[in-house]
Amino acid sequence: MxxxxxxxxxxxxxxxxxxxxxxxxxxxxxxxxxxxxxxxxxxxxxxxxxxxxxxxxxxxxxxxxxxxxxxxxxxxxxxxxxxxxxxxxxxxxxxxxxxxxxxxxxxxxxxxxxxxxxxxxSGTYQVAWKDSGITKAADLKGKKVGNWGFGNEFELFAGMTKAGIDPGKDVTLVQQQFDMQALLKKEIDAAQAMSYNEYAQLLEAKNPKTGKQYTADDFSIIDWKTEGSSMxxxxxxxxxxxxxxxxxxxxxxxxxxxxxxxxxxxxxxxxxxxxxxxxxxxxxxxxxxxxxxxxxxxxxxxxxxxxxxxxxxxxxxxxxxxxxxxxxxxxxxxxxxxxxxxxxxxxxxxxxxxxxxxxxxxxxxxxxxxxxxxxxxxx
CATH class of the missing domain: 3.40.190.10 (Periplasmic binding protein-like II)
Known part of the structure; x- marks a missing residue:
């Protein structure tokens, strides 16, 4: 194949x-x-x-x-x-x-x-806004899901597969840039992020409503180690x-x-x-x-x-x-x-x-x- x-x-x-x-x-x-x-x-x-x-x-x-x-x-x-x-x-x-x-x-x-x-x-996350209700892989069904491609998406696909989600039918896949702008602009529902890089970019960004930086309380994280699909x-x-x-x-x-x-x-x-x-x-x-x-x-x-x-x-x-x-x-x-x-x-x-x-x-x-x-x- x-x-x-x-x-x-x-x-x-x-x-x-x-x-x-x-x-x-x-x-x-x-x-x-x-x-x-x-x-x-x-x-x-x-x-x-x-x-x-x-x-x-x-x-x-x-x-x-x-x-x-x-x-x-x-x-x-x-x-x-x-x-x-x-x-x-x-x-x-x-x-x-x-x-x-x-x-x-x-x-x-x-x-x-x-x-x-x-x-x-593994340090791979899928991150969503806290108020989205997305807290686990199964919650991605019907959502716009960002990923970088180039082989970085395997854990995401494994997590969705394990949750019974067909990545070809049950979600809208979006080619994500190597930053978090698509999530910050709410163009996608969940974004791929490394714990050591892109997740930090969210916490470094300023919330225009408050004038202060976002905090961990603003987001929810799907950790593939917890989902059992980490590689x-x-x-x-x-x-x-x-x-x-x-x-x-x-x-x-x-x-x-x-x-x-x-x-x-x-x-x-x-x-x-x-x-x-x-x-x-x-x-x-x-x-x-x-x-x-x-x-x-x-x-x-x-x-x-x-x-x-x-x-x-x-x-x-x-x-x-x-x-x-x-x-x-x-x-x-x-x-x-x-x-x-x-x-x-x-x-x-x-x-x-x-x-x-x-x-x-x-x-x-x-x-x-x-x-x-x-x-x-x-x-």
């Missing part, structure tokens, strides 16, 4: 993968830092610089990658960039991508493997074929070890990481980025099994929903279970042990989120 319309961006980009992968020559890849020189590494992010990627930004800034013999270049993402395709085509050494999107690309031929599930929880999101993906190369295996452990240190640093130094993100050129302001850092930390910490370890139950739920959730034309994200090495905990577990030896708290059991005050416009 071919994915259509909303799934086209992923499928079309992935169609180029097989021609671009090539075969790595293990003998030509030196072990990281073997000669004392830093090994250049490119990490493709899935969006613009923001606190969603603060752990990687901090690992560069604090020298954690250099400690491992790596010179890491962060490649900024955007609307037209599919990270897993960039990775599979050999234009990056690692990539950050949501699991269902990446699995769809794997089914189209991308040779990639999840080696570190940094976000252990795994930000993960570090590696090139599957290169994982046969002992040098790339060693490099992957080193990369993940430094990445763990970066995320632990941002857990313990949220304001410092906020400043690093802003200095990196974030398009959103300081209070917004502090909110985002705090909310992103909630998705990472606590990490009971250790940061980045792929939980089998969460993985299986993501795969099962990807095989059964249909879009408005009746197509599913996946047509079959992933084949080959879709994920492995081998390298992240080695990295966790190395980080623990260096005195890093890899579980964050004591993590407590802060209370962040948003300024108007996120400034």
């Amino acid at each position: 071919r994915l259509t319309r909303i799934f086209t961006a992923i499928a079309a980009s992935s169609a180029l993968v097989l021609a671009g992968c090539g075969t790595a020559d293990p003998a030509s890849t030196p072990a990281p830092g073997a000669s004392g020189a830093l090994t250049p590494i490119k990490l493709q992010l899935q969006w613009f610089f923001q606190a969603q990627f603060a752990g990687y930004i901090a690992a560069v800034d604090q020298g954690f990658y250099k400690e491992q013999g790596l010179d890491v270049q962060l490649l900024e993402g955007g609307v037209d960039i599919v990270p897993q395709t960039v990775l599979a085509q050999g234009r990056a050494d690692y990539a950050v991508a949501w699991v269902p999107k990446a699995l769809a690309s794997r089914e189209q031929g991308a040779g990639i493997t999840d080696v570190g599930q940094i976000f252990g929880r 795994l999101q930000d993960a570090v993906w590696a090139n599957t074929e290169k994982l046969n190369d002992p040098a790339y295996q060693q490099q992957t452990v080193k990369f993940l070890t430094a990445t763990i240190k970066g995320w632990a640093f941002c857990r313990d130094n949220a304001e410092k990481c906020r400043d690093l993100v802003v200095a990196k050129g974030s398009k959103l302001g300081k209070s917004h980025q502090l909110w985002q850092m705090n909310e992103v930390n909630k998705l990472v910490w606590p990490a009971t099994g250790g940061i980045g370890v792929i939980d089998e139950t969460a993985w299986n739920q993501t795969v099962q929903l990807s095989q059964t959730t249909k879009n408005q034309t009746g197509d599913t994200v996946l047509t079959k279970a992933p084949e080959g090495l879709a994920y492995t905990n081998d390298y992240i577990k080695q990295a966790i042990e190395q980080a623990k030896t260096a005195g890093v708290d890899v579980n964050g059991t004591a993590f407590q989120p802060a209370t962040v005050t948003l300024n108007e416009g996120g400034s």
Whole structure:
């Protein structure tokens, strides 16, 4: 079954993968830092610089990658960039991508493997006005429902499917911009939002009736974790074929070890990481980025099994929903279970042990989120 319309961006980009992968020559890849020189590494992010990627930004800034013999270049993402395709085509050494999107690309031929599930929880909401009466997926029936597309809508469709709603017949789907203006202008009844980004944009907006910012009391949230249709999101993906190369295996452990240190640093130094993100050129302001850092930390910490370890139950739920959730034309994200090495905990577990030896708290059991005050416009 071919994915259509909303799934086209992923499928079309992935169609180029097989021609671009090539075969790595293990003998030509030196072990990281073997000669004392830093090994250049490119990490493709899935969006613009923001606190969603603060752990990687901090690992560069604090020298954690250099400690491992790596010179890491962060490649900024955007609307037209599919990270897993960039990775599979050999234009990056690692990539950050949501699991269902990446699995769809794997089914189209991308040779990639999840080696570190940094976000252990989903941060996707569907947000409505409090007075709309929309509090759960079933309430979306007959409504104008916004979504971004590009593979970001899978949890929404899974939640509607679970609630007995046919996304092709029972709702009016609206292509939503990557902001909340359509909801604020009441052009749609419910809008897609990340807990760490677009939801904050609502709380940064001014209520024209009061002259003050909106508050959480003005909105209702459908959280897909509560609805049982959440899927795994930000993960570090590696090139599957290169994982046969002992040098790339060693490099992957080193990369993940430094990445763990970066995320632990941002857990313990949220304001410092906020400043690093802003200095990196974030398009959103300081209070917004502090909110985002705090909310992103909630998705990472606590990490009971250790940061980045792929939980089998969460993985299986993501795969099962990807095989059964249909879009408005009746197509599913996946047509079959992933084949080959879709994920492995081998390298992240080695990295966790190395980080623990260096005195890093890899579980964050004591993590407590802060209370962040948003300024108007996120400034």
